[in-house]
Amino acid sequence: MLAVLAGCTGGSRDIGEGKPGSSGDAIQIFPRDGAEDVGPERRIEVSIPDGRLERVRVTRVEDARRQAVPGRISDDGLSWRPAGGAGRLALASKYSVEAVAVDAEGRRSARNTAFTTVVPDHRFIGYFKPENRSTVGTGMIVAFEFSRPIRDRAAVQKAIRVTADPAVEVVGHWFGRDRLDFRPAAYWKPGTEVTVEVGLRDVEGAPGVFGSQRRTVGFTVGRSQVSLVDAAGHTMQVRRDGELISTVPISAGAPKTPTYNGKMVVSEMHEVTRMDGRTVGFGGEYDIKDVPHAIRLTESGTFLHGNYWAPADTFGSLNTSHGCIGLRDVKGGGGSAPGGWFFDRTLIGDVVEVVNSPDRKVAPDNGLSGWNLSWQAWKAGSALR
Structure with a gap:
């Protein structure tokens, strides 16, 4: 059972804690994740080989202002295209794409990507x-x-x-x-x-x-919400305005792939996302396409997220991930499970501090980790x- 509790620390957006899965990307998104200097003539495309797209959200971010990009899913459910004039990309902007698909057997998968468009040379x-x-x-x-x-x-x-x-x-x-x-x-x-x-x-x-x-x-x-993760004690104490509101059992990084110590700040939140070990140098050890309640803590790939595939007694007793912090959850994400409970009470900018891990302290430029200086x-x- 320990083999399926792989985790995350690395340098990509589609990363995390998981179990072995298929090697192919069911959801294809273009331009590719992390692309830079994308020209305005390119078009955003989202497609799947079979099943149906359940949700696609495309957002343009410019000067910290978000604007939804209108589009529609095709009648056969296999693709998404922007609507009308929204197809032309704006210069000097950042775009994010969130897509969720359902296959013929009702299994969900997700991808979250981002790219930036070209800025004039001068x-x-x-x-x-x-x-x-x-x-x-x-x-x-x-x-x-x-x-x-x-x-x-x-x-x-x-x-x-x-x-x-x-x-x-x-x-x-x-x-x-x-x-x-x-x-x-x-x-x-x-x-x-x-x-x-x-x-x-x-x-x-x-x-x-x-x-x-x-x-x-x-x-x-x-x-104020500051959560203290004790990697050795397998617990997370959640404090709201200085008062302890809950102590949640967790599973942190395994001895060979421990979780960073130090103060980390929530920078992204996804109700469901894909985590693939190949994107962070772990080969095909895991590929989970529907990780629930994923909360990003570092740019290199440390997440605090829900975990529905591990036995319930893992949480509070074992550290088995590749660096992530796992909370017990249910497939599809449930608000009453610890993963959903914490996600619903979290804001971008909340602090999660890890102590008693054998790993080094997180670098201050890895995500929003400057509080470690x-x-x-x-x-x-x-x-x-």
Whole structure:
């Protein structure tokens, strides 16, 4: 039974904890996951060889604003195409695609992909999160990823202003030349209103390369929820506004593939997704196409997710994954099971901290993990010192 409890840590979006499955991708999505500089003449296509598409959601994200891309599933249920003028891709944008299909035997499968479109050579933009007008957890970090390497980091950082009400000092920290994150010294206070002013238009980020954005967006910090995962004790303590509301049995990474230690921040949530070990270097050890209640914790592939295939007594007693944190769940996802219960009570920006794992501490640039740096070290990464 332990062989089916494979887990996740790696560098792709379709990754996770699972059991062996078919080697083919039932859901085909084009452009491919992770594609960059996609031209406007390309078209988004979703298709399956048989069965039917149950749901397809395509979203364009520009300057932290989401816009649904209209489209329809064909009469035979085998494909999805954008509607009318929505078929032409916008420049300098990020697109996400979520698709769920059902085969002839009623089995569900899912895929979640993303790609970015071309930015003119003499321009750069910053893809950033969280979304405009969203409500997030107290651990949210404002993260910018730039489409071109930035040479004049001071000029770019100076053109981005992050303020809070009630007021608190917010400082930027550079990870290399294409990523800039902002955070305060400690988690945001619940109820804080955060404003992000992006004044990059005509700012020269590199010789002859200028910014093209001028936007103001904002988000609200909701209640505090911090969950402490004890990998050795096989438990997760969920605290809401400082009070313990539940202790949930979990299964973490096996001794040879342990879970990262440290503070991680929820960056994505999927009711159902596919997790394939081949995308993270684990060969064909697992491929589960309908993992329920998947919550991303790192960019490299650490998830906290529901698990319906492991025996119930695994949770609270054994660590058997390839790095993920598993909660007991039911096939298709059930709100009353621990996986569904936690998913329904989670926000993007909530903190999950792992302790007592034999692995190293998660890198601060792996997802939104910057809380693992001290305030002094964080401020040292600013270009405006």
